[in-house]
Amino acid sequence: MIFNSVTFLLFFVVVSLLYWGLPTKPRYWLLFISSLVFYAFWRWEYLSVLLLSAVVDYFVARGLQATPTQERKRRKRLLAISLTVNLGLLMYFKYLLFFTDNLNHLFETLGAATRLPYWDIILPFGISFYTFETISYTMDVYRGHMKAEKQFITYGLFVAFFPKLVAGPIQRAAELVEQLKKRPRFQWSFLSEGLKRMLQGLFLKVVFADNIAPFVDEGFAMDPASLGGIDVLTLAFLFGFQIYFDFAAYSHIALGAARVLGIEIPENFNFPYIATSMKEFWKRWHISLSSWIRDYLYLPLTGTQVLVSTGKGGIGQSLGNEPSQRRKNWALFATWAIMGFWHGANWTFIVWGIYHAVFILLERQLSPLRNRFPVLGRGWITWPLTLGVAMLSWIPFRAASLTDTFVMYAQLFTPSSLLVMNMRENTYLVTGLMLLAFLLSWFGAVKVGPRIQRAAAWSYPIQLAQYTIMMLMVFVFLRPINQFIYFQF
Amino acid sequence: MNAKIDLVLMALAALLAGIILKVGFGGERNFDEAALGTLTVGYEAKNAAGQCIHTVKQLEADMEDMLASIHPERETILFLGNSQTHSINQWEDGQVNYIERLDRQATKHNILCNSLPNANLQEMHLIASWWMSQIDIQQLVVPVFMDDLREDGLRKEFISAILASDFQLEAGVPLNEEINRELEALRNPTEQAAETGRQTPQDVVEKRLNEALSARSEIWRNRPNARGDFFLKLYQWRNTLFGINASTKRKMIPTRYAANMTALDLLLTACNQRGIQALVYIPPIRTDVEVPYDVKEYESFVAQVEQLAHSRSAQFANLERLVPGPLWGLKGSTTAGGEPELDFMHFQAEGHRLLAEALAPLTLEAP
Numbered sequence: 001m002i003f004n005s006v007t008f009l010l011f012f013v014v015v016s017l018l019y020w021g022l023p024t025k026p027r028y029w030l031l032f033i034s035s036l037v038f039y040a041f042w043r044w045e046y047l048s049v050l051l052l053s054a055v056v057d058y059f060v061a062r063g064l065q066a067t068p069t070q071e072r073k074r075r076k077r078l079l080a081i082s083l084t085v086n087l088g089l090l091m092y093f094k095y096l097l098f099f100t101d102n103l104n105h106l107f108e109t110l111g112a113a114t115r116l117p118y119w120d121i122i123l124p125f126g127i128s129f130y131t132f133e134t135i136s137y138t139m140d141v142y143r144g145h146m147k148a149e150k151q152f153i154t155y156g157l158f159v160a161f162f163p164k165l166v167a168g169p170i171q172r173a174a175e176l177v178e179q180l181k182k183r184p185r186f187q188w189s190f191l192s193e194g195l196k197r198m199l200q201g202l203f204l205k206v207v208f209a210d211n212i213a214p215f216v217d218e219g220f221a222m223d224p225a226s227l228g229g230i231d232v233l234t235l236a237f238l239f240g241f242q243i244y245f246d247f248a249a250y251s252h253i254a255l256g257a258a259r260v261l262g263i264e265i266p267e268n269f270n271f272p273y274i275a276t277s278m279k280e281f282w283k284r285w286h287i288s289l290s291s292w293i294r295d296y297l298y299l300p301l302t303g304t305q306v307l308v309s310t311g312k313g314g315i316g317q318s319l320g321n322e323p324s325q326r327r328k329n330w331a332l333f334a335t336w337a338i339m340g341f342w343h344g345a346n347w348t349f350i351v352w353g354i355y356h357a358v359f360i361l362l363e364r365q366l367s368p369l370r371n372r373f374p375v376l377g378r379g380w381i382t383w384p385l386t387l388g389v390a391m392l393s394w395i396p397f398r399a400a401s402l403t404d405t406f407v408m409y410a411q412l413f414t415p416s417s418l419l420v421m422n423m424r425e426n427t428y429l430v431t432g433l434m435l436l437a438f439l440l441s442w443f444g445a446v447k448v449g450p451r452i453q454r455a456a457a458w459s460y461p462i463q464l465a466q467y468t469i470m471m472l473m474v475f476v477f478l479r480p481i482n483q484f485i486y487f488q489f
Numbered sequence: 490m491n492a493k494i495d496l497v498l499m500a501l502a503a504l505l506a507g508i509i510l511k512v513g514f515g516g517e518r519n520f521d522e523a524a525l526g527t528l529t530v531g532y533e534a535k536n537a538a539g540q541c542i543h544t545v546k547q548l549e550a551d552m553e554d555m556l557a558s559i560h561p562e563r564e565t566i567l568f569l570g571n572s573q574t575h576s577i578n579q580w581e582d583g584q585v586n587y588i589e590r591l592d593r594q595a596t597k598h599n600i601l602c603n604s605l606p607n608a609n610l611q612e613m614h615l616i617a618s619w620w621m622s623q624i625d626i627q628q629l630v631v632p633v634f635m636d637d638l639r640e641d642g643l644r645k646e647f648i649s650a651i652l653a654s655d656f657q658l659e660a661g662v663p664l665n666e667e668i669n670r671e672l673e674a675l676r677n678p679t680e681q682a683a684e685t686g687r688q689t690p691q692d693v694v695e696k697r698l699n700e701a702l703s704a705r706s707e708i709w710r711n712r713p714n715a716r717g718d719f720f721l722k723l724y725q726w727r728n729t730l731f732g733i734n735a736s737t738k739r740k741m742i743p744t745r746y747a748a749n750m751t752a753l754d755l756l757l758t759a760c761n762q763r764g765i766q767a768l769v770y771i772p773p774i775r776t777d778v779e780v781p782y783d784v785k786e787y788e789s790f791v792a793q794v795e796q797l798a799h800s801r802s803a804q805f806a807n808l809e810r811l812v813p814g815p816l817w818g819l820k821g822s823t824t825a826g827g828e829p830e831l832d833f834m835h836f837q838a839e840g841h842r843l844l845a846e847a848l849a850p851l852t853l854e855a856p
Contacts, residue, residue, distance in 0.1 A: 006698045007691055041691040188492040195499060218641065221667075222744045422743050424639070429727065460498065467502030472509055475708075476715040480695055 001041040001162075003253045004205050005480035011038065016260050024183040028153050031161065031261070038162035039125070046124040049089060054159040056085045057134040058152055061141040065148035075142060082138040086131040093123055098345035126166035128342055130159055136296055137173040143306065146174040154180050163257040167250050169268040169288035176263070184262035197256025203470045205249035206477040212242040212434065215427045220398055224407040228420025232395065232408045233388075234431045235423075239398045240391040241434040244272065247286070271442045273390065276382040277370075278359045281390050293339055301331035333357045348396040348405055355393050507708055514711040514718060529820055529835045530580035531572075534589035534602060543588050543602040545575050547650040555601055556624070563599045564627040566852050567620050569613045570604030571637055573772055576835040578818035584838035590845035595853055598628075605647040609640035610749035612647070614756040615668055618658055619651045621763060628852055629765050631756065632772040633794050635782055636834065638749045639742050643668065645675045652676055659759075664751050725825040734823055735830040736778070741786045750793065757801035767803035768851050769794060773844060775833045777814025808847055812840040 001008045015034045019027050040047055060082040067074050100116045107114050137158070140146045149155040158176045184190075219227075219235040227235070251268035258265045272285035282290045299306050302323040323331075333354065340353020363370075373381065392412075396405040411417050421428065452459045533551075534543035541554035559565060568574065568588055577584055592600040603616050610633070617629055645652060652675055658665035677688070702709040728734060753769075760767040771791055774780060780787060791807060798805035816839045820832035 001691055005691065005695050006702065007694045010698065041694070042689055044690070188496065192492040192495040192499070196495070199499075226744055424742055424745075426727075460494070463495070464498050464502055464505075467499050468505045468509075471499075471502050472506040472715075475506060475510065476712050476719065480691070 001038045002480045003250065004202060004210075004478060006478070007041065007480075012257060012260075019261055020186050027183070028157055028180060032153055032157045035157065035160040035162040035165060039160070039165060042125050043122075046122075049093070049124050049127065050130060050160060053086055053089060053131055053134050054156055055152075057082050057138050057159075058149070058155050060138050061148035061155075062150075064138070064141045069144070079138060079142050082135065086135050090127060090131050093121060093127055095341075095345045097121060129168050129170055130165065132170050132292060132296075133173070134159055136170075136292060139296055140173060146177075149173070149177055161258070161263075163254040163261075164265050167247070167254075168286075169251055169254065169266050170292050171265055171288070175266070179263050186262070190259055190262050194256045194258070194260030197252045197259060199256075199467070199470050199474065201249040201252030201254075201256060202474045202478065203249075204245045204252065206479070207473045208434070208437070209242055209246035209249060210477065210479075212238060212245070212430065215424075215430055216242050216398070219423055219427060220400070222422070224399070224404045224411070226422055227408060227411050227417075228422055229412045229414065229418035230421055230428075231423050232411050233392070234428055235398075235408075236391045236394050237435065238427065238431045239394045240273070241431070241438065243394065243397075244269070244285075244438075271438075271446070273387055273438055274383065274442055275386050275390070276379050277386055278356065278363050278389060281386060282356075282360075289339075293335060297338060298331055298335040301334055302328050329361060332361060336360075343397070347402050348399055351396040351402065351405060352393060355396065359389050359393075510708040510711050510715060514715040529572075529576045529578050529818075529832065531575055532577050532580065532584075532586045533575055534586055534592060534600075536589075536592050536600075542592055542600055543575065543586075543604070545603075545605055546647055547603070549650075552650050558601070559599045559624060563595075563597055565599040565601060565625060566595075566628040566630060567617065567626050568600070568602040568604075568630045569608070569617060570602060570632055571608040571634055571834075572604070572606040573632070573634070573834050573836075574602060574604035575606075577841060578820075578832055578835045578837045580838065585841065586838075587841040587845040587848065590842060591849060591853065594845070594849055598853055605644075607637055607640050608634075609637050609642070609745075610752040610756070611641070611664070611668055612643055614752040615643065615651065615658060615672075616648065617756055618759060619648075619654070619656050621759065621765070622656060626763075626765055629756075629760055629767045630848070630852060631753070631767060631769050633753065633769060634772055634834075635741075635774075635787055635790050636739070638746045638790070639739065641745045641748060643671050643675060648675075662755060664748060664755065722825070725823065729824040729827070734827070735820060735833060736781050738781050738783060740783060741790070746790075750797065753794070754797060754801070757797065757803050760803065761801055767798075767801070768806065768848075769798040769803050770806040770848075770851075771809050773812040773836065773840065774809050775812075775814060775817045775831065776810050777817075778831060781833055804851060806847070806851055808844065811843055811847055812836045816840040816843070 001011060011034075015030070018030055022030060036047055039050060060078050063078045064075055067078065069075070096119065100118055104115050107116075137146075137155075141148045149158075154177055155173075157180060158171070158173050161171075161176065164171055216235065216239050219231070219238065248269040255265055255267070266288050268286055268288050270284040270287070272281050275281035275284050295306050304323055336353035336357035337350050338353070339356075340349040340351070343349045343352070370378070370382065392409075395408050396402075399405040399408060452462055531545070533541060533545060536542045536558055538558070540558040541551045542558050544551035544555060568591075570588075574586065574588060577586055588600060588602045601620075603620065605612060605616075613631060617631075620626060652672070657669045657672065660666060660669070677692075757767050757769070759765075771794060791809070795805050795807070817836045818832050819829040820835065822828055822830055
């Protein structure tokens with residue numbers, strides 16, 4: 001089900017009313033069944049993939065719980081079952097076509113007549129997210145960070161909980177299961193906080209992301225060789241804003257919907273484009289993924305023992321013994337290549353990942369130089385630099401092919417085409433407006449918002465005007481014309 | 490803030506939003522007319538029998554009339570056009586456009602016209618190809634406006650008959666395939682359905698809910714009006730802020746220009762293959778004041794269109810100086826609260842008379 005639709009809004013009202021009207025025990029059955037219905041509104045037959053992943057990890061975790069820590073081999077075998085099933089599902093649904101295509105190209109290059117058949121495979125919505133969640137659950141039980149859940153319904157709900165099922169935030173089992181067991185009682189604050197977040201999310205999606213989309217689509221559909229340097233930069237910024245508004249919108253709605261049901265899921269965004277370093281950027285962008293990658297991929301690759309896992313904080317936190325610099329660098333590149341590949345089965349995503357690894361490594365190397373600047377003025381240099389680097393990283397993420405990516409990057413360094421502007425005037429204008437809107441929204445939320453909130457009497461008319469404008473715009477623009485970008489991952 | 494107060498504020502906001510939508514955006518709107526301004530009037534030609542022979546939106550009634558108006562013994566001429574075709578500046582009762590004038594003169598021809606505002610050549614290519622698949626056409630008349638080469642893509646409100654059919658352009662040509670993909674996207678309500686060609690349960694439920702809401706709720710029905718008003722205001726504010734008006738010089742957008750010229754090429758090639766005589770003309774433009782184009786770009790555009798027409802065995806005519814300055818007029822302001830502006834696209838009824846006179850020998854009296 002798509003959040004920006006009347007269907008979802010109706011579904012959510014019905015589920016919320018039933019949820020708070022029921023005694024606590026059957027509530028979780030209601031949420032579990034509702035989550036399956038939510039998923040089936042896309043394609044019911046792919047529920048089997050979701051349930052397979054969930055059931056396997058449920059039993060593997062129960063097995064791990066029942067196996068003493070001394071029986072290492074058996075524990076490792078159990079863990080291997082979980083990893084094989086989950087990564088196998090990902091491999092089949094997400095990467096088989098990519099490998100088939102690449103192998104066929106290789107055969108062609110080598111002059112071999114062999115060709116592998118292309119299978120008609122549809123990528124199940126949310127598979128990258130729920131497989132990561134089930135893997136982390138099994139890993140946490142394996143590492144002794146949590147006990148295996150006895151009740152399948154509680155565990156199944158952790159996997160299938162509809163607000164975050166399709167595109168996260170990626171939740172840690174311990175955080176959600178604990179909340180489910182507490183069985184919260186209704187509070188008005190759940191409703192007000194949740195509805196506010198949902199309204200914010202819908203506003204970002206239907207007013208900003210969906211209206212930017214045609215400009216982005218048109219720009220990236222152009223022949224990249226016809227673009228000038230300014231065009232490439234504009235498109236990078238524009239897509240950067242589109243994906244931010246789109247994905248942040250999804251996360252707001254997910255957090256809000258969960259909050260209405262009395263459940264907290266971790267924040268996924270925190271104004272990423274005001275970051276003054278790439279490391280900081282990844283502590284503000286898709287926080288739940290970067291912290292997952294840190295705990296289950298990067299730290300194990302560096303040989304660091306993971307002592308605690310939480311869905312907060314983003315990348316960059318070293319927990320435990322300090323690995324060598326060389327190993328850290330190797331792990332950095334491997335992690336980012338995998339992170340890129342997780343996003344999509346295309347070389348462009350791997351380039352996107354490596355791009356980030358290069359700049360994070362550069363940042364590590366240059367940090368002594370950075371520290372020489374006075375703290376006060378440092379942000380004025382590092383913010384625009386970081387913003388430019390972060391935005392230009394979106395080129396391979398959105399471009400149709402590696403060739404397009406490199407042609408577009410080359411245009412940035414071609415003096416003769418640097419100032420060429422070949423797109424519609426409105427594209428540049430909208431990009432400028434989006435940058436302004438982003439900065440104003442940050443300023444409003446971080447600097448002005450808290451002050452207004454403190455002056456209670458003053459804040460009411462301002463809040464009323466804000467809600468009215470947002471509701472009006474959401475009502476007018478609500479159409480499920482574009483699914484969320486992260487649904488495809 | 491107290492949660493209950495917050496909820497009360499949200500409820501009040503919802504109420505206010507509903508009232509604004511009901512009061513501020515009610516009634517029938519015509520954004521094409523709004524774009525033309527109040528000084529220019531839309532006009533669709535009719536034949537002597539009162540049948541519609543000219544459509545803008547491909548409405549079902551128009552289409553039925555147009556098909557019924559075809560006389561089997563006569564040759565059919567299909568005129569394409571943009572708002573110049575279906576608008577008359579400072580219109581007065583009894584005045585008609587050049588299509589209706591030509592129809593009155595025609596004794597051996599069926600005259601049909603399909604025009605749409607800001608018609609880009611990709612849309613013209615699709616529309617003409619669709620008409621060719623529906624009826625026998627002997628002549629096709631294509632005005633090529635420099636202005637419209639800045640446009641791109643299909644608009645569903647002007648191709649409803651095509652969307653209702655399963656028509657597609659000939660595959661194997663990149664631009665045709667792009668247009669076909671766009672057609673599919675317009676036929677299917679969601680991205681998912683357009684990609685897979687299959688409606689999900691959500692698509693079905695969403696469509697029914699929308700229909701039910703539209704039938705029962707006025708404010709739901711007013712949503713397209715509000716969207717249109719919003720974008721119109723944005724457009725006017727942009728123009729006010731940047732000092733843009735109808736006389737401002739507009740630069741060509743290279744990729745759109747190339748795509749539109751490719752569409753023209755494909756259209757003329759199709760005519761050639763089907764034995765349809767095509768007439769391509771450069772339409773009248775206001776020449777008593779400086780044109781709102783880069784002069785070099787405009788000259789190169791005219792030369793390219795002429796060369797393309799000749800290479801595809803089409804007739805070519807340059808009618809840019811046909812309508813003298815006084816026969817043009819003013820259009821409503823394109824800025825917020827501004828004064829009327831010079832209209833470079835639409836002329837008065839007398840201009841339509843001149844255009845009909847110029848086109849008659851090239852079409853009705855063509856060998």
